[in-house]
């Protein structure tokens with residue numbers, strides 16, 4: 343489904359849908375966030391982090407590639423299936439091999455990791471073939487769209 347966001351508070355509401363989906367049916371621990379520069383991938387990740395009780399300031403991992411944050415079960419809920427948020431920005435990578443070189447395969451194996459990958463097309467070979475891809479678009483200064491694949495049902 344496509345969601346239209348007119349503000350960061352709308353984007354936060356879309357993030358709430360995503361977090362509720364993760365609680366109900368965590369069919370994957372890895373998600374791709376695809377879309378142009380400035381389309382809201384990092385903004386959406388920040389909203390998710392806030393909902394998971396991550397108090398550390400979440401910044402774009404463009405230069406460091408990967409950042410990890412402990413999820414606070416007191417905020418996310420004791421039933422929330424993941425313990426660590428791993429935020430990856432693959433913009434500067436040229437292949438999945440480069441992601442594996444920083445230990446991504448090991449990250450994937452741990453089911454307590456929730457892995458959100460910006461620019462998944464850059465490293466698609468390293469991602470599980472079933473990775474849901476969420477699409478972000480820039481419409482105008484304050485308007486963005488967020489589209490989940492049909493199989494997610496949100």
Ligand SMILES: Nc1ncnc2c1ncn2[C@@H]1O[C@H](COP(=O)(O)OP(=O)(O)OP(=O)(O)O)[C@@H](O)[C@H]1O
Nearest residue numbers: 347348349350353379380381382383384385484486
């Ligand atoms: N409705 C909205 N939803 C989300 N972000 C919005 C919205 N309106 C304006 N913005 C602004 O758009 C910008 C989106 O930037 P963001 O860093 O999230 O993009 P990105 O997709 O991660 O880009 P990049 O590919 O460079 O990492 C932010 O500055 C945010 O405040």
Ligand SMILES: [Mg+2]
Nearest residue numbers: 383384402460
């Ligand atoms: Mg970003």
